[in-house]
Amino acid sequence: METEAPINEVIEEIKESGGDAVKYCYQCGKCDTVCPWNRVTNFSMRKLIREATFGIPEIDLEETWRCTTCGKCPQECPRDVKQIDDVVALRRIATDYGVSPAILKPVRSANASLAAEGNPLGAERAKRADWAEGLNVKTFTEEMEVLYFPCCYVTYDQRLKEVAQATARILGKAGVEFGILGTSENCCGESIRKTGNEETFKSLARENIKTFIDRGVKKILVSSPHCYHTFKNEYPEFKANFEVVHTSQYLLELIDEGKLQINKECKKKVTYHDPCYLGRHNGIYEEPREFLKKIPGLELREMNESRDNSLCCGMGGGRIWIDTDMAERFSNLRIEEAIGLGAEMLVTSCPYCIDALEESRSGLNHEDVIQVKDITEILEELI
Numbered sequence: 001m002e003t004e005a006p007i008n009e010v011i012e013e014i015k016e017s018g019g020d021a022v023k024y025c026y027q028c029g030k031c032d033t034v035c036p037w038n039r040v041t042n043f044s045m046r047k048l049i050r051e052a053t054f055g056i057p058e059i060d061l062e063e064t065w066r067c068t069t070c071g072k073c074p075q076e077c078p079r080d081v082k083q084i085d086d087v088v089a090l091r092r093i094a095t096d097y098g099v100s101p102a103i104l105k106p107v108r109s110a111n112a113s114l115a116a117e118g119n120p121l122g123a124e125r126a127k128r129a130d131w132a133e134g135l136n137v138k139t140f141t142e143e144m145e146v147l148y149f150p151c152c153y154v155t156y157d158q159r160l161k162e163v164a165q166a167t168a169r170i171l172g173k174a175g176v177e178f179g180i181l182g183t184s185e186n187c188c189g190e191s192i193r194k195t196g197n198e199e200t201f202k203s204l205a206r207e208n209i210k211t212f213i214d215r216g217v218k219k220i221l222v223s224s225p226h227c228y229h230t231f232k233n234e235y236p237e238f239k240a241n242f243e244v245v246h247t248s249q250y251l252l253e254l255i256d257e258g259k260l261q262i263n264k265e266c267k268k269k270v271t272y273h274d275p276c277y278l279g280r281h282n283g284i285y286e287e288p289r290e291f292l293k294k295i296p297g298l299e300l301r302e303m304n305e306s307r308d309n310s311l312c313c314g315m316g317g318g319r320i321w322i323d324t325d326m327a328e329r330f331s332n333l334r335i336e337e338a339i340g341l342g343a344e345m346l347v348t349s350c351p352y353c354i355d356a357l358e359e360s361r362s363g364l365n366h367e368d369v370i371q372v373k374d375i376t377e378i379l380e381e382l383i
């Protein structure tokens with residue numbers, strides 16, 4: 001490859017799409033050493049970056065869509081090469097040229113559903129608030145303290161609806177004045193942006209921002225670290241700044257203020273899985289642990305790969321829509337690690353992680369060995 005002449009037009013295009021930092025790479029390979037893909041198959045971010053610096057990225061290959069944007073290699077890179085920005089730049093170029101390998105078929109469907117119904121699941125917009133039936137959840141109005149914004153998966157997915165329902169019951173018990181936007185909600189757009197579909201992201205973001213401003217929203221409570229990340233770090237690109245709080249932070253606040261009391265014991269060995277977009281991307285490590293430590297009888301055991309060393313579940317960067325071979329799922333490793341620690345319950349705070357971990361739990365026939373729960377689901381049972 002070193003003998004190839006650089007293709008300057010392509011190098012310029014990568015730069016314009018946000019991948020200028022590829023030029024700083026000195027090929028040390030540290031990114032490949034820490035990348036979780038190399039625990040289950042072979043994948044080289046170093047090689048992708050190398051090809052990009054020469055203007056010869058192979059954007060028609062699956063490799064361009066492998067990175068889950070977990071954030072592990074950017075924190076190890078000695079040259080601040082910004083691997084996530086670089087890979088998203090390549091995906092943007094591929095999307096603009098209409099280059100789309102077969103594995104991206106579900107991403108194309110998700111994109112079409114986002115444009116038509118505001119969610120990536122092909123579900124009807126009219127059913128967006130069905131999860132709240134019978135829970136006395138109101139539509140958000142300006143005088144309310146907080147807007148609860150459940151992510152698309154928490155809204156529609158049968159298993160993940162339980163997270164939204166637990167959250168609504170907890171907020172009700174704590175006497176929080178909250179509401180939802182129901183059919184006026186759109187996907188936050190975080191994951192589709194990471195697949196390179198920038199136009200879809202912008203359109204979703206603009207619609208959400210307009211709705212938030214029109215309805216007088218100031219504080220947004222989210223279940224998903226992906227919504228958290230986008231509202232907090234990406235919507236300000238549109239000059240829109242809202243106070244954003246994740247459930248793991250807010251519920252701890254409610255307990256500390258005496259608005260929620262933990263009345264029961266949970267005599268279980270529990271471990272906590274740090275979601276990439278809550279931990280590495282946003283530095284929220286302590287609140288979920290502080291909350292778990294408040295539960296009488298609960299024994300918190302830490303996995304080796306925790307906090308900024310956490311193992312990705314495999315669902316970020318749009319991989320939630322891309323089929324991953326059962327043998328290549330990082331979440332299998334995570335379930336095994338938790339079981340090896342003697343944990344009876346694996347607690348986390350991200351719908352994508354729950355989805356991946358539940359699939360691995362059942363795929364590995366460990367349903368009787370370990371439970372997977374969101375932080376809200378464990379709290380709901382104890383108050």
Ligand code: SF4
Pocket residue numbers: 024025026027028029030031032045046049076077078079080081083
């Ligand atoms: S860790 Fe950074 S400098 Fe080293 S190969 Fe990877 S991108 Fe290049």
Ligand code: SF4
Pocket residue numbers: 031034035036037045066067068069070071072073074083084
């Ligand atoms: S961000 Fe994570 S998944 Fe992507 S290349 Fe780096 S370590 Fe691998």
